[in-house]
Amino acid sequence: xxxxxxxxxxxxxxxxxxxxxxxxxxANSAPAADEPFNPGKMIQDHIADAPDxxxxxxxxxxxxxxxxxxxxxxxxxxxxxxxxxFEHGHATYKGYKLESNHIVAVDxxxxxxxxxxxxxxxxxxxxxxxxxxxxxxxxxxxxxxxSYKKRQGLAPSGAQSFFEPIILYIRDDVAKPMIGPQYxxxxxxxxxxxxFIWFNNLLGLMPSGANVSGNITFTMFLALATFVITTFTxxxxxxxxxxxxxxxxxxxxIIILPLEIVGMFTKPFSLMIxxxxxxxxxxxxxxxxxGLIFIFKTVYMSAFGIPFALFISVLELFVxxxxxxxxxxxxxLYFGSAVHAHEHDDDHAxxxxxxx
Amino acid sequence: xxxxxxxxxxxxxxxxxxxxxxxxxxxVGIGKIGGSAVESIARQPxxxxxxxxxxxxxxxxxxxxxxxxVVVCLLxxxx
Numbered sequence: 001x002x003x004x005x006x007x008x009x010x011x012x013x014x015x016x017x018x019x020x021x022x023x024x025x026x027a028n029s030a031p032a033a034d035e036p037f038n039p040g041k042m043i044q045d046h047i048a049d050a051p052d053x054x055x056x057x058x059x060x061x062x063x064x065x066x067x068x069x070x071x072x073x074x075x076x077x078x079x080x081x082x083x084x085x086f087e088h089g090h091a092t093y094k095g096y097k098l099e100s101n102h103i104v105a106v107d108x109x110x111x112x113x114x115x116x117x118x119x120x121x122x123x124x125x126x127x128x129x130x131x132x133x134x135x136x137x138x139x140x141x142x143x144x145x146x147s148y149k150k151r152q153g154l155a156p157s158g159a160q161s162f163f164e165p166i167i168l169y170i171r172d173d174v175a176k177p178m179i180g181p182q183y184x185x186x187x188x189x190x191x192x193x194x195x196f197i198w199f200n201n202l203l204g205l206m207p208s209g210a211n212v213s214g215n216i217t218f219t220m221f222l223a224l225a226t227f228v229i230t231t232f233t234x235x236x237x238x239x240x241x242x243x244x245x246x247x248x249x250x251x252x253x254i255i256i257l258p259l260e261i262v263g264m265f266t267k268p269f270s271l272m273i274x275x276x277x278x279x280x281x282x283x284x285x286x287x288x289x290x291g292l293i294f295i296f297k298t299v300y301m302s303a304f305g306i307p308f309a310l311f312i313s314v315l316e317l318f319v320x321x322x323x324x325x326x327x328x329x330x331x332x333l334y335f336g337s338a339v340h341a342h343e344h345d346d347d348h349a350x351x352x353x354x355x356x
Numbered sequence: 357x358x359x360x361x362x363x364x365x366x367x368x369x370x371x372x373x374x375x376x377x378x379x380x381x382x383x384v385g386i387g388k389i390g391g392s393a394v395e396s397i398a399r400q401p402x403x404x405x406x407x408x409x410x411x412x413x414x415x416x417x418x419x420x421x422x423x424x425x426v427v428v429c430l431l432x433x434x435x
Contacts, residue, residue, distance in 0.1 A: 040434070044434070173405070173409070270417075270420045270421075270424075273420060273423055273424055273427060274416065274419065274420035274423055276427075277423035277424075277426055277427050278419070278423065281423070281426060322412075322416075325412070326412065326413075326416040329409075329412070329413060329416075330413070330416070330417075333413075
């Protein structure tokens, strides 16, 4: 039974313990104890890809999961080995070494040889995290599909009941209004990118999570997929609007042509940049607030840094689903413009109301 | 005297100012969208869903443009 006196004494004791805690905590790993703290490097290490999955440091010793390094060069052939051979950048192995988490070839004297060309198809932290989130997505969606098969005509339950409103929202409020009657053939892709981006955003926010959706190559390929689908499902009205806009005078058509062609490429480009910058910026802000504690080298800075970092992290949870939604919405918009069957081409100048 | 502009640290300062101005533009733009969206929801609460969707699309597009500027400033500051 917690009486008011108990609660007061507990709070007072806790406050005293926190305020009188003055032991020094060394947060840097032991070899770098004399180096000044470099916040830029700390942030860069957390944002960028790495050949091993670094989990945490205890007493200066880094605990990480080594991942396979797969390299192919025309001179040396195929090399597959564990990234622990690089010993966190201190060792050279089979003619390769790590330079700030990038693999470079070394010549016979041991210096980095940047002109050597090799293909790096290693399983890095981002690749491993993407595989994990793909497996998670498969497991989840197969479970839900199974539930639908087993519970035909029954009310949904479990994971099915949680994800059904979300899936129906994508179908009824994103795909159908944007694409129109042909929405069904685009639904698998839209649902895939929504959940894949959402799950990758969330996994990046976890402790020791990998920054997958903040990797510009990842977002580039998603935007490329959208671009390819838009281009290959486009009907002749789409191309007519771009190349020979109906309903405008001829000189304007010549001017609009290059603008529309550039616009065809800037739309997926902006999709790529939007997702990348939102997620990376969120991570950088949280890391900066935590880094403030180490810049000022006092534990009392945490009273300022931790609440702000917490607030930004909660905001990032919202941003995770919002950016997935925006990516899916704009993709559906582009699909809709590609397959939109437009019959009133000659009435463009007068507007649609006059034709109806 | 203008040679001071070639200093690397001035470039980083420029990147910082650029990011600030970009955020200013995004804040003003999205603020206007939010304001008019809230106003129109107040005038016609039954159309809330459509207005919310339109607001989110416009806000995301404008934020995308602001993030172009942020990415450029990041590139200047870090490399």
